[in-house]
Amino acid sequence: MNKQKAYWIWYPGDLELYHALKQNFSRVERGCAWPAFWKSDGFRQRVTYRRSYTLSSPAAFRAVGGPGTVGYVLVNDRKYPLGGEVPCPAGAVRVSVHAACIGCVPAVYVQGDAVFSDGSWTAEDYCLPPVPAACSRYFTESSQRVDEWPMLEKTFNPVRAEAVQGGALFTFETELTARLRIVPRSPGGMPERVFLGESREEALAGDQCYFSCRPDPETGLTPRQALRFAFLPGVKPRDVSVQALHQYVDIPVRARFACDDELLSRIFSVAAHTFSLCCDVFFLDGVKRDKWIWGGDAYQSLFVNRYLTGDREIEQRTLTALRGNDPPLTHVNTIVDYSLLWILGAAEHADAYGDPAFLARMLPRMESLMELLLAQRDENGFLTGRPGDWIYVDWADFDRDGPLCAEQMFLAAALNVLARLSAPEKAGRYRETARQLMEKTERCFWDPEKQAYVDSFTSGRRAVTRHAAILAIVFDLVPQERKRLLAQTVLFNDRVPPITTPYFRFFELDAMCRLGYLREVLGQIKAYWGGMLDAGAVTFWEEYDPKKPAQAQYAMYGDPFGKSLCHAWAASPIYLLARYFIGLTPDSAAPDGWRFDPPDGFFSSCECEFPAGERNICLSLKEGKWARTSKEYKKE
């Protein structure tokens, strides 16, 4: 039997939902498990898989279920138990595998020369019409367990071992997501407890340290956890050997970027390393702290990922996990704007990869989520929150009286993508709804005197923040002339409070780039990300304030070590540099998926590569001229 051709199969979306539950329930903070505080959608527990064959000769196969799965095989009208050899007559044959499991996805694996499981099977859940079964390159062996995502492993030795605070501190060259293997070299070498840190300070902070754990007394192994520093109290460095087994999902970085500006090259490289660490089964916001899958962070990751890995599967896994099942009853992570960003992100994904089967699966979910959103508009047609909903937009001092202007911008943007993707009748309704919404937004939120959108039209306070303006520009919701005006009245107006979160800085820098303020953006990239490198960062941080003293850099959200030092959104220079300074825009209509339109005057030489489907696009700037070639991508 040729084992390579068979895949584990499951109901589309369900393995993602299962692993999303694992992911969102995996957070541990100072010994307390902290499962995510939003509605967590479950998977189907009863699925039947079917395939018809016309066999030229009798065949045999074996079907197995995942952990805890029960069921049977039907060949025409004859039943067989799971696990045993099943004979199959020649001729027209209907094969089905009936599977049920409470605690995990009822996935099955059918192995045989002629009869084997793959994406050509259908899956049924006894509710919806049959759909193509799902499978993945990660699950191809009958011996695999679908409840464990397969990881690659790389062993790191510490780059430094030192005696400190009566114990041993081990330093690794970079942040890792690793299990430690602790081997005592003498009787006192096995510590009772190990303290892990993204920073030296955290590992040495005792009870303030985010993660501590007891090594398994038999194997000396600790659970997989983010770390760069490990402190072993009461142990002398020479009495113990410590290695880190870095475990990661197989998603290779395919991009390269080197230019004559050494700092930019370093920023790209550290951003790539940072982002790669955050690519787990799903896009994670950061590797250490919450481990929950957040829609807003994931949205920004989509923009980086297409330039860095070109891995469409992690995008599809993340979008699928965030959205959950139909009908939607709550918002993504409870956040209304994250639901809108989910719709926008699903459209971004479709534009970048042009996968019609995935879009066909997502479009009804985009539309049903939009219906939930439209149903909760107020009497003026503005989007507001229901009890329990969170109108987030950003950590900013908004005037939150009545509907918030920025939220309407998100809604208009999401309506516009559905106006483009939906079938004509629905599209027309979405287009008209968006038009009316922008008209009302203009009427209610535009302040003619300030020449800007106010946060609230109900409070009378006429407070202006940057967010509505930025979103109007980024999502192309207003005419060019208005965008240029907003740049002057808001973006370059020092009296408007600055954006303080790197999350929204992404949108602001994107807006500036779209309006052509590339020099200004480049200066900010070098100052902000260059500043982190000067401060010793080996991965980019969740937030960086050069004015803060070094010892205060680790605090966030009221926690002394709450800040993530390896954070996905901090990788945005990859997107900004590739899109605006190299001039590469995803375009599923282009032959290799990229439109290349480089601006002048930023580099005197540059060598870079980006994923383009099965190949890599290679761009080279020499003596003022760009050359565009492509080459086969080979995994290293």
Next chain:
Amino acid sequence: MNKQKAYWIWYPGDLELYHALKQNFSRVERGCAWPAFWKSDGFRQRVTYRRSYTLSSPAAFRAVGGPGTVGYVLVNDRKYPLGGEVPCPAGAVRVSVHAACIGCVPAVYVQGDAVFSDGSWTAEDYCLPPVPAACSRYFTESSQRVDEWPMLEKTFNPVRAEAVQGGALFTFETELTARLRIVPRSPGGMPERVFLGESREEALAGDQCYFSCRPDPETGLTPRQALRFAFLPGVKPRDVSVQALHQYVDIPVRARFACDDELLSRIFSVAAHTFSLCCDVFFLDGVKRDKWIWGGDAYQSLFVNRYLTGDREIEQRTLTALRGNDPPLTHVNTIVDYSLLWILGAAEHADAYGDPAFLARMLPRMESLMELLLAQRDENGFLTGRPGDWIYVDWADFDRDGPLCAEQMFLAAALNVLARLSAPEKAGRYRETARQLMEKTERCFWDPEKQAYVDSFTSGRRAVTRHAAILAIVFDLVPQERKRLLAQTVLFNDRVPPITTPYFRFFELDAMCRLGYLREVLGQIKAYWGGMLDAGAVTFWEEYDPKKPAQAQYAMYGDPFGKSLCHAWAASPIYLLARYFIGLTPDSAAPDGWRFDPPDGFFSSCECEFPAGERNICLSLKEGKWARTSKEYKKE
């Protein structure tokens, strides 16, 4: 700490859904697992439980989660891990337990003098408003596992051991749901495989036998399974000891019935035994064959249960499990009429027990299920099936062209109960819809010449079956005069094909009783159930045809041993005798829940008892006079 007062708590309905998945996935047939073929609703995997206290002095407690549950405890704003001691200050205290679990219900147990978990806590699922947490008398100890329903155990020794077909056949006095404990008395005493049977014939049928299993080589135990006979091939009776460990849910039979007619007393007693065996975690249709929870069977069990055990919890568990989550997307067991019977059953339960909290939880589900049903009416307003739906009504030779008349009767009945239970505005709509439906049914299905309802008005065949007439009578859908007419034109008309299933015989006998044909019904009870007793039944069968030869009595559904020999619906004499011949009707307005209005002339003496809440109602007929008393019910 007083352990008695604390309960395991969970989100209402979720433990039922978890155990319903276990139940519906537990069927095994000749070595093949056969999970139920309908949409199986899952439980919530993320729940938070809350309670506020005002403590006169500091207190401490401990919170634990069920198997696989992770989470933490919050006291005011301070976090503690699950499992450890949690200190609680005096004064106003907010306590919450945050729990998550993928494979089972995230139930928690809080144990302490002042702070402990019970039904006074609330549960939140991050979607709906908080609701009272659920708990049960079955789960009161911290050491319990919520994934295993607690069972009582009683050991039975075989009443007969015989050498036959080269092996040993052991016979027990009655059907059991038991594990066998096989202890060899000499080297050849442990069989490789054991064949179980409800009948001697089945146990000796080899590969045709429904259940065979390998005893655990270490303990000699077999899995819990229905059995009365056990065949051990290749073993001599003297070489082995076999016991049956009957495992059952603690639901005592509280009714007694003895009258001067010995046969009726025996029928009641065997029916009680039969029904009691079918009361597991849920109402099962039978103990052997499919083990799935069926809505139509459960509906009939409601009528027996209130007279026999008065256990409202098994009714609530079964109704909850059948219905699943909102919004409903499919019908109960995929059967449209079972959805309607679910609505009718939930109303029956409310009428019998008057539990406002349960009704408050069910009523929105009754209404949302009704909305699904109303949305699938055809252009004439008649209920038909969507693709994948099953319009069952009965195994009968209906004219199924277009809408089926009997299905409309079910719909009208369900609309009527909602017209009674729903809030006024909704109630008015349901009432009017029912009125219009009956008007249209009268216009389209009533055949003036035959003076009967035809199955189909679209085929032109004008076929008459009994079902529509029976339902019109039972559910009081037509005036008394019409009912009397239908008795003559249909019920007592030999040219209308007889009801052939005991399932629908329940409705037919009920209809006859309602019209006062008690002597006729009593005759049929004695003939049919008495016939089974004459044929050697120790529990009542799924079906009995006196014309079939003895060796053909075990076949059903095309399977030589497909017939269940211990079947819940066969216990209906309990309902018929108690309600119509004793004259006891449930009435939640009556002081002890029963209206007593005995008919004359059926017994010369009678002593009986039925559950009435915490007490038992006792009825005694001596010298033509009934005495009604009550006494405290004490569990034996």
